[in-house]
Amino acid sequence: MVFQMPELPELEIIAIRLTENFGDKVIQNVAVYNHLVIHGIEALEFEAGIIGKKLNSVKADGKFLLFNLSGGVKIVVNPMLAGRFWVYNAGRAPGKTDIFSLQMESTVLWYRDRKQMSRVYLIRGNDFSDVAGFEGRGPSPLDSELTLKEFTLRLKRRRGQIKNVLRNQSFVKGIGNAYADEILLYAGIHPFRRRSTLSEVEVESLYQSMKKVLAKYLDLMTQRELSEFSSEKRNFLMIHGKGGGVCPLCGGRISEVRANRFKTNYCQTCQI
Ligand SMILES: [Zn+2]
Missing domain, CATH: 3.20.190.10 (MutM-like, N-terminal)
Structure with missing residues (x-):
């Protein structure tokens, strides 16, 4: 499995x-x-x-x-x-x-x-000091207080590849390897782009895609039972885990890169 x-x-x-x-x-x-x-x-x-x-x-x-x-x-x-x-x-x-x-x-x-x-x-109580990785995390990406302005400010302090920034819990909490790929497809941004190379328009597109993609998947899963999550039914993802398949946006082939134990999928046509 x-x-x-x-x-x-x-x-x-x-x-x-x-x-x-x-x-x-x-x-x-x-x-x-x-x-x-x-x-x-x-x-x-x-x-x-x-x-x-x-x-x-x-x-x-x-x-x-x-x-x-x-x-x-x-x-x-x-x-x-x-x-x-x-x-x-x-x-x-x-x-x-x-x-x-x-x-x-x-x-x-x-x-x-x-x-x-x-x-x-x-x-x-609320003493999370013994819980590894709990404190010092960023806001939830769906938090209404995470406005585009706040997102842009937080992003400016980050270095490195944009996918790694997105799934870093100190930036925002809750996004991991799979949803980072989904968000970047919709934003049209290549996962290995360096944060510092993103234009203002691309940052806005990333912000909107993050909100939209997470809300869309939340909505899609609203009817799911506990046992469906537990039996790994996650076939609805558009690009993550679909290496070699067809991009749902342009019909091109989905690329796959493996680094350590993490798989990254992206579309060479849609994501620049
Ligand atoms: Zn594509």
Whole structure:
């Protein structure tokens, strides 16, 4: 199975689904199956800190999910590449990729990570200091306060290739490898262009594309069930992961470049 790291649009909808399914329910049972993914707290302490609490809501924050429990406690999940949620009726036996489960009434929410790269924390209040990569991030790209003017100002302080800037969480939070490719296709900007070479018109186009592409994918996924995200159904992307395929905008061939473990797809005709 090829895993695709969930980014802002997926996590926003996953948070909505989790809240719909489990909001206001009391967590009657908690079990940790892999303590290596739980950070900064012993498994027993993690379980004791959650049991009996009510799950008020789940919110997405960039590439993190925050489970807001009663008593000001939060479970913070950074799913990385392969952290996924599954819902089953009570009675299922744990498998070797399961990390933890939360039983609420007759259903159980399972968190599974086949790569075991994800990170889970239990925090009190708003003290995120122990959560790796949480503090010091930029605004959400969909935040209404991130105006074109503010975006342009923030962008001016950045160096290097534009794709790397877009997926740098200290610039904006929630965009990763896949949506950066999608945004750059619509902006007509080559992913390896240096930020310093972008014209004012291109910066505006990048800003508009970022807002439009993320809003479009959020809308597209609104009807999806939790299990569809968990089973890697992400066939709707226009260019990312489509190397050798046909560009949806011009009909040309989609190029692919691999660097480290990251794949970049772009169109040589549409993106200059
Ligand atoms: Zn094209």
